[in-house]
Amino acid sequence: MMGPTVHLLPALIGIPLFAAISCLLINNRKITACFSLAAAALLLALVVNLLEPLRLNTTAGGLTYQLGGWGAPLGIDLFVDGLAMILLLVTAVLILILSIYSVFYFQSNEKAARFWPLWWLLVAGLNCAFTAADIFNIYVALELIGLASVALVALDGSRASQVAALRYALVGLLGSLLYLMGVALLYRTYGTLSVVEISSLSQADALSTAALLLITTGLALKTALVPLHFWLPPAHGGAPAPVSAILSALVVKASFYLLIRYWLEILAPAAAELTMQLLGILGATAIIWGCLAAFRARRLKILVAYSTVAQLGYLFLLFPLVAADNSAETYGTTAIAAAMYFLVAHALAKSAMFLAVGNILTAYGHDEIRRLQGIARQQPLSLFTFAIAGVSLIGLPPTGGFIAKWLLLNAAISNAQWWWVAVMLLGGLMAAVYIFKVLNLAFISTSLDQATGCAQVPLGMALPGLILAVLAVCLGFNAEWLIDLLSIGGTAETGTLK
């Protein structure tokens, strides 16, 4: 029934783990870099190869792989449907491009020896989280992601980044523990860890609700939903550029992805409409608050980090919109499609933006916005990247961000939830305000004496960001493939979906 490629599913985790081990063992920077690039390319090829079997398996709702051959309740399954596939794809693409960037970023830096193993372990964690079909396995994946992220944030070595990492670690551990408590309660209630089984058994009793709330709080903490976002800006702002990129683009999305799974699938009966609205309200707050804080930021990287806080808020609008959407049968429905599209667009744009900021930081040694006036002449490519990514974040056409916002708006309008429309539009406007605060730098006419103290940035660092930004734009030209992909799965095993 399944093609041979399906058997490569575990390689999604195996390749990164293998790469991590090899990178740790090989003591040569160049070989490590080449090896990493090869692994990233392999990973991408693998994911692309999995697209076709996934399309052929729409009836089964996705691809399932029973590790160890035991089958779900006893053993652990890997499961990939359209939703997971999108995230895997984004991960693979981003990892490849960010790896290229990192090769240059860590070119003359002894931290590379630690960076690559941690990097690949993080990738393993991400892929693990996206393919997990077992709630305890998700916990382990979360820890893998969380600790790897902390270690990567701490890579910088400055006191600020150490403090940020420590705070991030504490928050991550707290989130994991809240999640684990939820798992314990769920196991107590249903006697199984399998996602499929729980979602077929789940009901709206007190313990399930409690578990859902614990899990939600834990994951929201990891997703930096306002007001639990306080750890994010210093952590994302203090990390090396590729790390910031992956943190903002994927790591926070992993926990969001799990939130979707829990609310819409695993514990769908326990998900009350009221709490979904509450999540939406928090999301709306995040949009407004993130934008305000971003506008206020004096450092570019902090600005971008707050922008992540704001953009994550849009994702949470998914919940109230889905709650009201009675026709939702698959993940291909408007609200989820919109949120996922948003997620992808944001991942691309935000990582591009972080790379651009990383270049600026490399060039100038600082990222204080006020002192970056010569940027247009000295770092045109970085600014250009920033601009394109910014346009996508604002949600202006022709970018992926626009399509995402368009879909979200459509979802809100077709559910007659006007207030979210207002929030989204307002968010876009506010995003414009802080993005253009940076872009204005390009146009302020400067005297030449300010044009000093700028190091050269190699093309290998400038191009990946641009490629990502261009990808974010390209995403705005055809949304159909992504939505089609998303609609695979969901029907078979999420019969309980509202």
Place this chain on the structure above:
Amino acid sequence: MDLNLNNTLPLLIVLSAFIPGLLIFAIPDQREKLRTFLNLGGNLLCLSLIGVLLSGVYAGRVFETRLPLLPNMDLVLNADALSLLFVSLSGLLWLLTTIYAVGYFKGSTNLSRFFGFFSLCVSATAGIALAGNLITFLIFYELLTLTTYPLVVHKGNPASLRAGRVYLVYTMIGGALLLAGVAWLKSLAGALDFTATGILSSLPHLDPLHLQIIFVLLIVGLGVKAALVPLHGWLPIAMAAPAPVSALLHAVAVVKAGAFGIVRVVYDVYGIEFARDLGLTAGLAVLASITIVYGSIRALYQNDFKKRLAYSTVSQVSYIALGTAIAGPIATIGGIVHLVHQGLMKITMFFCAGSLAETLKIHKISEMNGVGRRMPLTMTAFTIAALGMIGLPPVAGFVSKWYIGTGALEVGAYWVLGVLAASSLLNAAYFLPVIYAAWFKPAQQEWPDKPADSRFEAHWMLLLPPVVTASLAMVVGLFANAGFTPLSWVKLISSREYGLTLVPFIPETLLSFPQLWLIILVPLLLASLFWIKPIRPSLGRFACWAAVPALLVGIWLPDTSVTLNWLFFSSVIALDGTTRVILLMSSILWFVAGVYGTDYLKRDKQFGRYGFFFLLCMTGNFGLILNQDVFGYITFFSLMSFAAYGLVIHTASAAALQAGKTYIQWVVIGEVVLFAALAGLAFTGTNPVSGLDNSLQPLWVSWLFVIGFGIKTGLLGLHFWLPRAHPVAPVPASALLSGLMVKAGLIGWWRFMPAGEVELPGIGATMIVLGLGAAFLAVLAGLVQRNPKTLLAYSTISQLGILTTGVGVAFRNPEAWPLLLPALTLYAVHHGIAKGALFLSVGLGNRLAKPGIAGALLWLAVIMPALALTGIPITSGALAKSALKSAVADIDWLILVLPLSAVATSCLMMRFLGLLKEHSAKSEQSAVGIPGILAFGSLSVFVVLLLPLLPQSVGFSEKLYSLPVLWTAIWPVTLGAALYWILRKPLARTTPVPAGDLIVIIETCNRFLFKQWRSFSHCLESRYNAWSDLTARSPIVRVERFASDAEINLRPQPGVVLIAIMLAVALTMVLY
């Protein structure tokens, strides 16, 4: 999808601008040649693609690029007639603006950035034009915002950064609202592909309220770019941008994108009839009207040149919205065609403004004095564009206004005419002073030298674009009906929109006698020689010969008519009985006055200029005499009226300037009234283009005609300008003004009012009363004058009063018309010649004081026309008066009154002769030599000889010499002379009525009101500025402050917030 031209061409057009844009970014700043090459290459490619597209669409092929975007939603680029119009405009103007910008930015920095975004901006505009559904439109619309922002802030100084910020705030909010509207509409109606009759009208079960709200959202979103009041705040501030950007923003890209969007939404999304049924268009029309008036008022108060233009844009662009919202096929034509016309005119103006700023560092209107002499071509281009904005034919602006006006009448929206009139007046009020200052005021400072590398007044790249666009603006108006003009395209669009055939078939009766046009073209071509510097000073010398063809044609050519379909709205000129006589009289007078002028002004430094205006006036005069169609008539009428301004103020004395001001004010008012009247006529007539049926016109149109032409004719109550303007001009010009040009109104009455066809008692009575009133009151005012020319001017009013009375009689007794027409013609000719001669006599000066035979002969020559006016036998007056009397013989009381007027006239003429004597005694020398005297003398001879030769006099001249007739002719003269004898002492002592009599009171009132208004508007302005600042800047400041405070407060307490969350969690759980 197989690729062929049909499905790729629209995309290619967008890309042909997009790809050069991207490439240009990569070019280093110094590689100017390469950049220009890329730019122009992309340009030409784009234009040629558009050419292919045009020919393809003309051949009926369908071009559509369709790329999948979302489920059920494609990215569609589609070439229909409307999009072609816009895309051609933008392609063409892009080319010109690029050339201009290359010249403008010579030696500047950051050019790759500029030209890159410039190309992207055009690409976005092309995308907007070609967008086949609302979402595609939205995508390019937002893209346009993004690509124009860098252009606005290009200079990088605080002002432009602020401008950019304001621009962004406005457009982003607008974009957000538009997005909301589109998204909402999409959820109701699906894919939103534009269709010719609208999408929504065909869909059932839509909640009207929703559609109305969506409409408001869309219009507000688009209105920001289209600068509808009160969403226009960004536009004047955005003037901080460089001139090419302003040109592009205002003429093509941004505001047009908004306006174009409105057109799309109203026509192709809602469908015009559906929108009207929903009650949406009315609101839009009102909003557009408010914008039109408001923008114009604000423009009045700007001293910054570009700002004035900006507010003018605010006003003008709303014509498009207005035309769209009026919701009739004709108004649609007007609205859409204005898209192109306004583009051509406004871009010209901005080019000019930029050239002035770049070449002469002029930014303010107050600095523009005399700039016309330094940069004549540029300022000519500007003048053409400005006159077009005012709505003067034959410039493009007239065409749009005309269609909007008639379209409004078609659907019964009479108030729109008022808006158009107000707007035209205001336009004139803010553009004419600029034109005046540029051409007529002396320069205040030395201009910088011409650029060394150029033979021209400015760099050729700065000069060529405005000249081209101005010419285009002229051409598309002049040849409006030709197949290639925007108007024809738009008619096509409109006919599809409404499913009507709007292009009437007119039989081509071409080329029977094109010589007729020679009459008009000869003076026009001569006038154009003015631009050739060596010829300029001597232009006045041979100006008189331009009248000769008219004379010859008038004598030799048989009756004929010429129809030229491609000219105006299809032009008809004809030569028939009445016309021929008037033409003959005119050509004689022009020739004589011309010869006289050659002599009189031979030492004048500005003789060339005089000749120029003289020739233009002549063109206008001949043109209006011959033209039978509305457009042609009003074109030449305006040409004559405005060119006469140059004659009135020729001496540049204080009195002349004052008089000129009064004159031009009344001319403009007259134009506006006439516009309304003609529009009404054109609409009510069976065929709006030719073959007007005057008898169908409604009463209000007739009234407007009475007023409009009445101003020209010096109708009592509308005559104030006349006694001021006529005397101050140089003597030959005065002769022409009083003798000829005032007759234009008379011709207008004959031609466009249903004289002899319909009985209009009210109008008839009014005209009789006013005419007779003028006949007597003007004499009274004239009697007390000291200046012989002023006296003559009053005499003109009085004589024209009698003519007016005659026309009035025709309206009361239509059956009298066959007799009246020749009588009035005779009278007009007689008056023209006589009055011309009298005016010329004033210029003789001390030659009259010379004793001897020469002096006596001269006096004889002076007395002849004076006596002619009184109607003494053997003069033309006798013939004319008796003809008139026999025509009105049925009306007893009039027969009694007419001799009384002769008494008054005689008295006045006596007084004139007396004054002339004094005058000649005082003057020390005469400007006139032998040629002048000969010319004057010949005219005096004509006074006796001409009339009996005319065919109209057949039947009258025989009766003249019977005794009763002689008696009736002589006794009033005697009585009048006696009366003067009695009154001469008191008259000499009386203080003269100021020239223009009642106007003094009117002007005082005006001044007072203006002062009030000024302070009021000043108050308004400062309020507005405060407000626009508030919307533009201070929220950001506030947000900044708030954000910083709040963030500081929050940071130490994440845990507390966390607790709050947990509590919420716990509480929710308890709920379960």
Place this chain on the structure above:
Amino acid sequence: MFDRLVLHETSGTKPALKSSTKIACGLASFALSGGLIAALLLSERAGPGLAALTASRMDESGVENPVTAVLLNFRSYDTLLEIAVLLIVAVAMLSMQPSATNRSMVEVNHRHSGDPVLAGLLRWLVALATVLSGYLLWTGAYAPGGAFQAGSVIAGACVALKLSGRYHFFWHPLKARLLLTIGLAVFVLVGGFCATGDKRVLEYPLEYAGMLILIIELAATVSIAAILLLLFTGLQDDKPDATQAGRPST
């Protein structure tokens, strides 16, 4: 709360939390506990869970201890990832100081003669610990015990060595890094090589299951011991590499 991370109890400059905040925290914690307890009491617990299922398939697992069966066969994937988690921390702890790059893994400080009693004790202790860990590893197949326990014991012994002052451990040499990674590497390789024919990843052939598990556990023990030791030594290093990367913190 997460903003004011205090490192020195003695430094009096750090302001403690306001008492109101503390009360709020207390209330929140109470509410959390109370809510959870209430929820627990309100609902019934499920049946036997996976106990029966596990028991029914114990004979396919290759081991007799159900916990080990779950850990290393039924849910071996979790365990694999768990070792990966450990590896993360190990990598994060690796000292990358140039001074540490050319040392061998274990250096004996011969000048540090130390206490002969301590030396003797150590000799015994290490041997004992090795034997004990071997036992723990072996016994894991049918009774409580296994790789983690075994590894901890060895690590403990090594900590004792380190604490004696005579032995220093450095983690830069390939040998050392091999020790750190061998657990994960063997796990991944074994799991991967299982997937031949129609078998799946981590699906041990029934006849070799016990042996494969033992091999994996053995490797894991080594790695766990190495990593735990690394954690200890990493924390002990007085001069972390971080100090040199000196952007002044803001």
Place this chain on the structure above:
Amino acid sequence: MTQDLIYSVTSLALFGCGFYGLLALPHILRKLLAINIMGVSVFMLLLATANHGTSIDPVPHAMVLTGIVVAVAGTALCLKLAVNINAIDQNERDSNHQ
């Protein structure tokens, strides 16, 4: 069943205690301890769940074992970071003294 209840209720109470400690105690070591307490409480709940009187469910046991390892790793990482910060501060203080 009372045994199960005692264990589970206690574990949940312990969870709350740990939570309080994590929030309210400023010192990093205490915070880490609090986190470990929370972890232990979860393990306790899992173990209580595993006990069905007659049969023991091995899966929670395995989960606990994995959880312990992860907790160790997390704690170690936090400690390492704290040590780093401390060292940086120390360095700074030293250089200030000089």
